Amino acid sequence: MTAKSSDVLVLGGGVIGLACALYLLRAGRSVTVIEMGKVGAAASHGNCGTITPSHCMPLAVPGVITQALRWMMKPDAPFRIAPRLDFGLLEWLISFAHRCNWDDAKRVTAVKSQLLGLSRTLLEDLIRTEKLDCEFQTIGTMNVFRDAKSLEKSAWLPALVREHGIEIQTLDGAQTCAREPALKDTIAGAHFYPGDAHLRPNRYAAELARLVREKGGHIRESTKVTGFRVDADRIETIETDQGTFTARDIVFALGSWSPLVGKQLDLRIPIQPGKGYSLTYTRPSIAPVIPMTFKERAVCVTAWSSGYRLGSTMEFAGYDASLNRTRLDALRRGAAEFLREPEGPAVTEEWFGWRPMTYDDLPLLGRPSRVKNLVMATGHGMLGVTMSAATGQLVSQIVCGEAASLDVKPFDPNRFAL
Numbered sequence: 481m482t483a484k485s486s487d488v489l490v491l492g493g494g495v496i497g498l499a500c501a502l503y504l505l506r507a508g509r510s511v512t513v514i515e516m517g518k519v520g521a522a523a524s525h526g527n528c529g530t531i532t533p534s535h536c537m538p539l540a541v542p543g544v545i546t547q548a549l550r551w552m553m554k555p556d557a558p559f560r561i562a563p564r565l566d567f568g569l570l571e572w573l574i575s576f577a578h579r580c581n582w583d584d585a586k587r588v589t590a591v592k593s594q595l596l597g598l599s600r601t602l603l604e605d606l607i608r609t610e611k612l613d614c615e616f617q618t619i620g621t622m623n624v625f626r627d628a629k630s631l632e633k634s635a636w637l638p639a640l641v642r643e644h645g646i647e648i649q650t651l652d653g654a655q656t657c658a659r660e661p662a663l664k665d666t667i668a669g670a671h672f673y674p675g676d677a678h679l680r681p682n683r684y685a686a687e688l689a690r691l692v693r694e695k696g697g698h699i700r701e702s703t704k705v706t707g708f709r710v711d712a713d714r715i716e717t718i719e720t721d722q723g724t725f726t727a728r729d730i731v732f733a734l735g736s737w738s739p740l741v742g743k744q745l746d747l748r749i750p751i752q753p754g755k756g757y758s759l760t761y762t763r764p765s766i767a768p769v770i771p772m773t774f775k776e777r778a779v780c781v782t783a784w785s786s787g788y789r790l791g792s793t794m795e796f797a798g799y800d801a802s803l804n805r806t807r808l809d810a811l812r813r814g815a816a817e818f819l820r821e822p823e824g825p826a827v828t829e830e831w832f833g834w835r836p837m838t839y840d841d842l843p844l845l846g847r848p849s850r851v852k853n854l855v856m857a858t859g860h861g862m863l864g865v866t867m868s869a870a871t872g873q874l875v876s877q878i879v880c881g882e883a884a885s886l887d888v889k890p891f892d893p894n895r896f897a898l
């Protein structure tokens with residue numbers, strides 16, 4: 481069997497495609513991954529690397545639209561929509577706005593927390609049993625508030641997340657600074673999540689790729705999917721700029737590019753690229769130990785022994801691949817409000833990535849009814865690294881026709897009018 485013909489062809493070599501490939505190989509399938517660039521070089525590269533079951537609430541909650549409108553008045557705010565005529569984005573935003581109510585938010589929290597919880601367990605197991613060298617640490621994460629009123633306003637949160645098995649501790653200013661001395665003493669308080677973890681995302685992706693190769697999988701880099709030959713309801717061949725591939729099953733793990741490639745199959749995949757930025761430095765002398773999100777500025781900081789990163793912001797600007805200086809500077813300014821030493825001595829990378837955002841904040845996992853040998857594994861939004869291991873296991877179970885580790889109905893791609 482050559483690499484051009486395998487049991488399963490995984491389209492996309494980000495953390496999602498690689499995790500799917502790995503679990504399929506573990507299940508005894510032959511697998512080829514097709515990646516148009518280098519594996520792990522897109523959204524999976526420069527993200528913040530936090531593993532956060534704590535982020536089980538969706539983005540769509542009551543009040544978020546008002547907050548977003550307020551932010552849109554400021555060019556350096558954490559959220560921005562680039563002004564342009566885009567009916568796909570408009571439709572996405574309207575659908576998102578419809579979900580900004582407590583009934584939907586609680587329903588999504590319930591299913592998302594199950595996926596995140598499963599993935600947290602599987603990820604640690606995978607990293608430890610396969611000895612993945614990716615600076616993995618299980619010391620929790622913290623959401624930090626500068627303003628006492630913002631902390632007070634979040635008083636409803638602990639009860640809700642505890643309902644879903646998430647451990648949370650609310651700390652006052654002094655307790656927060658005692659736990660994390662890299663913070664300024666003007667902090668109002670924090671929510672600390674002991675069950676969260678973090679890793680270095682580019683190392684994690686590289687280690688997944690190493691393991692895929694070691695287990696006999698093929699990875700074809702610099703190979704772009706350009707089309708499909710479909711017969712009735714099955715994909716017969718996959719066309720790329722490096723030739724034609726065949727497989728019994730195809731896993732669609734193309735992240736933010738999913739709607740573009742989906743068009744070739746007449747699938748309308750409601751994913752928008754949610755652009756985020758990061759700045760990576762050599763370590764400052766007062767580097768934080770615990771990864772933190774600075775709530776009023778929505779800036780995230782993660783430190784590893786190999787470096788230090790400020791990240792985040794959400795920009796809907798289509799597939800605009802420019803680095804927006806205003807938004808990079810906003811990361812610096814946001815961090816400076818919270819940290820004693822907000823920047824490291826040398827910048828090693830300025831980066832952006834496109835998060836594959838669905839409007840209901842849940843990924844698409846499963847077979848679209850119109851294409852029988854296709855399994856979707858996309859739309860992981862702000863939590864693809866966290867959800868990668870569970871996605872890999874569930875996709876492998878779907879492909880192999882095994883019982884799934886959890887109910888995958890809420891992630892059914894057919895919930896959208898594909």
Ligand SMILES: Cc1cc2nc3c(=O)[nH]c(=O)nc-3n(C[C@H](O)[C@H](O)[C@H](O)COP(=O)(O)OP(=O)(O)OC[C@H]3O[C@@H](n4cnc5c(N)ncnc54)[C@H](O)[C@@H]3O)c2cc1C
Pocket residue numbers: 491492493494495496497514515516517518519520521522523524525526527528529530531532703704705706733734735736737741754755756757758791792793832833834835836858859860861862863864865866867
């Ligand atoms: C600033 C920022 C911070 C983040 N922080 C976190 C975090 O702390 N924790 C967390 O869990 N998540 C975080 N995320 C989200 C996370 O990065 C994504 O959810 C995750 O990387 C998505 O993985 P993916 O494999 O679906 O997509 P990608 O990594 O984007 O992979 C998709 C791949 O498909 C390939 N591709 C596209 N089109 C084609 C084609 N035609 N042919 C072949 N290949 C193709 C691309 O080249 C790409 O490599 C963050 C994201 C950003 C931007």
